[in-house]
Amino acid sequence: QQPVQSPQAVILREGEDAVINCSSSKALYSVHWYRQKHGEAPVFLMILLKGGEQKGHEKISASFNEKKQQSSLYLTASQLSYSGTYFCGTVDNYGQNFVFGPGTRLSVLP
């Protein structure tokens, strides 16, 4: 079952922060985050495993609340290069069945 992402789209000015949420109605083992720029392939950002782990990648970090079956991606002091569509992908509690969310389109303006 496809996870839900919110918001569907967000527009920021350079330097502003954003949060993208991903939630599932089913118990999850892990959440994967990818970014895709227009006309390019998705690029892996990070995996979060159940256990409430938080990860960071430069100014992009994420958290995973397994009790709520929810993950959030935090983009701090956004840069123009952050523009793209962010997809979460969820893996069920058995560690199988990867499904992409519908995506969140992020536009960072100068």
Place this chain on the structure above:
Amino acid sequence: DAMVIQNPRYQVTQFGKPVTLSCSQTLNHNVMYWYQQKSSQAPKLLFHYYDKDFNNEADTPDNFQSRRPNTSFCFLDIRSPGLGDAAMYLCATSRDPRLAGVVDTQYFGPGTRLTVL
């Protein structure tokens, strides 16, 4: 550098004319995936291989077939492309979840954009 390569990057075909897309990888990953992605949508999994074990998604049309002659190569055949098959086709690889224990990071190729006239 280890990578996933797709050829061609752009493919134009005519309605009903068979087309084959190819994917190769130097990551030595056991699992290969084919996704279809239409504009402003998430990638949709068509099928995947655990080594040579073929796994078809339930809603993948019969018009789509796949071959994996060896670990490095995988092909997507569209037997009779329709206008609705115009999309970006993405190939991805990962380590075998049966060995890693869970679904692992997927590494994507650059994609092939298919146009159907």
